[in-house]
Amino acid sequence: MLTFENINFGSADQGIASNDGTYASRPIGSYNVILPAVDNSSSFSSTVYTDNLDTNSPYEVHKAMIDGFRSESPDVRIVGDVINTLPSDDTTLTLEFEENTYKLKTLGKDVIVEGGEKDRIKAFFTPVSGWSGGAATEVTSENSLVVSSGNTFTISVDGTDSGTITLPATTYSSNTAIASALQTAINADSTLSAASKSVSVKWTGQNYELVSNTGRQTYDINDTTVASVKITAIDTTIEDNLKLSQSNGAITSINGYQLGIVGEGSISASQITFPVNTENTVSKTSLGLNTATKNIEGKAVTNNPTNGDYF
Incomplete structure (x- = not known):
């Protein structure tokens, strides 16, 4: 003291x-x-x-x-996975930080912080800008897509340009299989993986949507540039079916949200933890926190002890 x-x-x-x-x-x-x-x-x-x-x-x-x-001092930040829709109002999550207990409650796009030290914890949703393709060809077992050549494309994820990516040559019998193959191929790109960039790809029933998993967050709900995906080039052979280029109706749109939780200036390197209880288990899933990323960022410290208990 x-x-x-x-x-x-x-x-x-x-x-x-x-x-x-x-x-x-x-x-x-x-x-x-x-x-x-x-x-x-x-x-x-x-x-x-x-x-x-x-x-x-x-x-x-x-x-x-x-x-x-x-x-x-550095900030302690938790970044959730991308969720496609905002959770229902009054979704409640309890967390502990620096021996204080806080409750987060959702209200639309806002996250209300209760308890603990006033203004010590900040929580917010960041919109994630994705790439929504045009109306694509429906692929079924009766109307399969055979890919053998003309199957390369390039993509930009959060401003990082990929190398040439190849959609595997095979016969696809569903759009979900194509979405899965696209996601695997993109995330295997050495340039993107070296920059710690990755995407999620889904089939909506009408088109393909590509969303960044790794955009850096700000505090502004109106900032739609922090996470972004864009197809920058694609071979016409696969594009005839995928419709991922702007000329075929693809656009940038908000396709999801990421929850951010920040404890600013943590001198002791205290971590944000979530007590184990039924409410938290349900809320963590709704908020995209089951496999959230924990970062220590901002101000750098010159040294740290080997046990990592404090800076």
Whole structure:
């Protein structure tokens, strides 16, 4: 526990300042704290100047000091998988972070955070921009698609351009089989995989939809560029059936959402965890968190202990 004794300015008027010599300058003091490195961890420091505080009180000093530490510390972020539709209102998820318990509740595109420290946890849905093909040929066992040549294409995922991708040469008897083959071929591209990019491909009953799994998030629900997919070239032989080019009606559209949960400035490297209970099990599925990605990002730390319990 860290306790601050207030800097005492005596009877000086802390609210008055003048440069014409008729009044003394406003008194200025500072508090400086360094958290030393332990077990090869990183050290953190924070300085608070009294003239930046509303009042020179223990509460204001503590709050400003913690904000200073957090501003120089990495963020802990959880990124959910892409979900095609927003969950129903009042979908509730409980999480724990830095020994505090929070509840997330959905309301349309918004996520309401309750409990714990105010404004400590941020949660939000980011729209995922996908590629919706035009009306494609229906493929069945009676109307199969034989692919033997003219079966290459290129794609851009979150701004990363793929190499030449080949739809495997075989006979396809369903559109879902084609969607699965497209997804496997795209995700096997060495250029995309090296950039940690991947997509999901589905057949809607009328067209193929390609959605990025790996777009970087922002806090803005109106930002439709953070995750994107675009077919940049495709051989006409397979395009006659797939209809994935713009000339055949393919467009960019919002095809899904990703839930983001962020604990900003985690000095202790605390992780966001989800208690195991029935409500959380159901909600994690609805929110796309069953195989979510945990990242530590933002400010870098110079060292970390081998046990990884803190920075």
